Amino acid sequence: MIDSERDRIFNEWLASHKGILFKVVHAYAFEHADRQDLFQEIALQVWRSVDAFRGESSVPTWMYRVALNTAIAWTRREDRHQRGKQPLEVVAGLLTTASSEGRDPRVEWLYRQIAQLKDVDRSVALLLLDGFSYKEIAAIVGITESNVGVKINRIKAALAGKRAEEAES
C-alpha cells in the first residue's frame, strides 16, 4: 500500500474512532508524560496495522485489538524511552487535555476502578463497557468465552463491591 493511501485511511480511522485510543491510553497510563508516550506508540501501531487490515472485523474492533495489544505490552519502565522511540520532549504536546466540562463524573469513577484491575481484566472491562459481546471480547483478547465470563463476573463484583463500599461511607 502506498504511504498516501495508508495516511488517508489512518486519518479516517483517527477522525472516527480516536475515542478508542483515548480510552485505552487513559486506562493504561496514569501520568501525563506516560500518556503522551503510550498514545504515540498506539498511533504508530495503528498506522502500521493499516496494511494488515483485511476487513474481517469492524474498524473499531481492529483498533481496539491493536490499541490493547500495544498498551498491554507497553511497560511503565523508564527504559521505554531508550528503545528507539521519540524522546519525550519531541512528542510532548501530542495530546492536549480537553476540558472536563460536560463529562459525566461516573466516567471518572469508572477509570479509577479500572486502574485498580489487573492488566488483562482492564482490557476486558474496557471492551465490556463499550458493549462488545463475550464472543468478540474472547476473539480480541485471545481467551475462551468461559474465561471471559469468569473475568466479567469478577469485574462486575469488584465494581458492585466498590459502589457498596462508597455508599456506606
Add this chain to the structure above:
Amino acid sequence: MSLDELMRAWQSQESAPLYGVNETLLRLALYKEEAKVRTQWRVEGWVLYGVTPLLLAGVAFLFFIMVYDDDPRTSWDFALPIVGAVSWLLWAWSIYQFRTTQALRESRFGASLRDQVARHLAQLDYQATRVVRIGNVVRDSVPPVICGVMLVLAGWRINNEPFGTQWHWIVGGIAFSVFWTVLVVWLQRRRVSQELMPRKLRLETLLKELDGR
C-alpha cells in the same frame, strides 16, 4: 447505579472527548519513527546481502592476482581467501537462518492479545538466546574474525610480505577482536538481565493471567 447505566455513561465519552490531538505533531512523530525502522532494516540488509557479494568479488580479485602474477603460489595461498570467504558465507547463512526462523515463529501467532503477548515473549527469547548461549555467541562473532584474518594473510602473501615479521599484527588483531566481542557480549548480557528478563517475567505473568492460571 446499574452496569447498564455505567455503560451508558461510559459511551457518552464520544461526545466529550478526553483529549485533543495535535495532528501535525503526530504525523511528524509517525514519519520519524517509520524512517528510523526502515533505516535500521536497510542497514541490516546491506550488511547481510550487500557486503557478501562485495566480499566474494574481493576474493575473486585476490585469486585473479594470485593466478596471473609471476610469484610461485602454494595451495595454502589459495586456501587463505577460500577459508575467509567460506567463513563469511557461513556467518551470513547462520544470520539469515536465525532471522527467517524467528520470522516464521512470530508469524504463527495471531492478532489476539494473548498471541501478541506470546509473540513478545518469543522476541525476547530470541534476543536473549543470541547473547546468552555460548554456541550462538561463537557462531555470530568468530566467522567474521576468521574471514578478516584470512583476507589480511592473503593480502600479505600477494605482496610477498613474510608472516614472520608481521605476526604481532595478527595476534593484536585477534586479541582486539576477542576483547571487543567479550565487551559487546557482556553489555548485551547485562541488558538481558536488567531489561529483558524483567519484561519477560511481566509478560509471563500476563500470559498466565490470560490463561486463567
